[in-house]
Amino acid sequence: AHKGLDYDAAINIRKKNLNPALFTFYRKPVYIHQGHMQYLWDTNGRRYIDLFAGIVTVSVGHCHPTVGRAAEEQMKKLWHTTNIYLHPKIHEYADKLVSKLPGNLKVVYVTNSGSEANDLAILMARLHTGVFECVSLRNCYHGASPYLMGLTALSTWRYNSPTGFGFHHSMNPDPYRGPWGGKHCRDSPAQPGRHCDCAEGECHAKDMYVDQLEDVLRYSMPKGKVAAFIAEAIQGVGGAVQLPDGFLKKAYEKVRARGGLCISDEVQTGFGRLGSHYWGFESQGVVPDIVTMAKGMGNGYPMGAVVTTPEIAATLGNALHFNTFGGNPVACAVGSAVLDVIDEEKTQALCADVGTYFIQALDSLRSEFEVVGDVRGKGLMIGVELVKDKVSRDPLPADEVASIWEDTKEMGVLIGKGGLFGNCLRIKPPMCLTKADVDYSMAVIRKALQNHSQRL
Ligand code: PMP
Secondary structure, three states: OOOOOOHHHHHHHHHHHOOOOOOOOOOOOOOEEEEEEOEEEEOOOOEEEEOOHHHHOOOOOEOOHHHHHHHHHHHHHOOOOOOOOOOHHHHHHHHHHHOOOOOOOOEEEEEOOHHHHHHHHHHHHHHHHOOOOEEEEOOOOOOOOOOOOOOOOOHHHOOOOOOOOOEEEEOOOOOOOOOOOOHHHOOOOOOOOOOOOOHHHOOHHHHHHHHHHHHHHHHHOHHHOOOEEEEOOEEOOOOOEEOOOOHHHHHHHHHHHOOOEEEEEOOOOOOOOOOOOOOHHHHHOOOOOEEEEOHHHHOOOOOEEEEEOHHHHHHHOOOOOOOOOOOOHHHHHHHHHHHHHHHHOOHHHHHHHHHHHHHHHHHHHHHHOOOEEEEEEEOOEEEEEEEOOOOOOOEOOHHHHHHHHHHHHHOOEEOEEEOOOOOEEEEOOOOOOOHHHHHHHHHHHHHHHHHHHHHO
């Protein structure tokens, strides 16, 4: 039972003493005080299925016992010295992490967050190429440091203040909203089998989006040179927008032809979540030059990383690079236990199995409800886009989205929300979710949609 600060006192402190730009979910925010695996409990002892996992951060389960034990044991031995001395954990961790990555991705920088990782990745790419300009996709989110606010291309996250410059945004290859579509060119269990209309699996839509990238490279880059291109295989904050198959392969070719490096942001898509692959980039058949990660890496413990090749890392070796907390023994013990649990519990296969089951169930809602416009994703990285109607695809108005979403919370299921119009339900639970949890969640989502239809 909860014996700490009561709800009203917490709300009061929140209003007076905490960041006012920090948003809480729900009209009456839930007051969570305990978690176990895929479940959360509020201070009244009410249980929720957590389909958002602290924004995709709890990977193997809230307070997973193996990860908790690893942290506890390390906390009894050593918390911190900074990496000016050797300690075993960071070395064990780096060795284990690179074994999960292909090619020459062998050098690890451990950070404390995803933003730090992406900041560092951009710096590395600029130093290595000697070029300043970088490209990302519209609708992307790669972090909120002042530097990355320029890279991130979601207006809701940007302040009216100078941000990092030298960032360009290419048209988002959004298969649902983009002008050339590509809905059938996604490898999603929502459309089993390959439905791409384009000849020989050659996706016309994908090529059009690649042409847009080529235009940005050709017309906006000084001397046509680019330092880096960064993307996620499935955009997280942007509403689980799944890039058309093969887009990254062609995009990487274009960028590399101009001497640029390719960065894959695996902050949300990594660690087996997509089910079919351990890393998001693998689902697009590419090997990046730099990979960034965070969130699920520590199962909720703050840590992030950049992994790159020895050649690229060498450029950063020309000056001191230092991070006080990055790679501390406790974080590395936690990260190491997370990697073990993913192997031991066959988490990636579970994501494929349970995720496919979930996506197909959600997709069946499209024929039942006019407002369920698009169901997409892979494994346990799922998006449901709510629209006014299937023909116009206009986003469902915010108050209607909120009513559905509030209803699911009332029935014990916590879901994420996102996308530029805030009309995408984001389902990215701890990766230990079961089919029984899916059945319960589906009943709740269906009921919330029925309630919404009745209100119309
Ligand atoms: N990249 C992606 C894809 C993210 O989703 C996020 C966080 N939502 C970040 C980077 C930034 O990570 P952090 O909040 O740990 O700085």
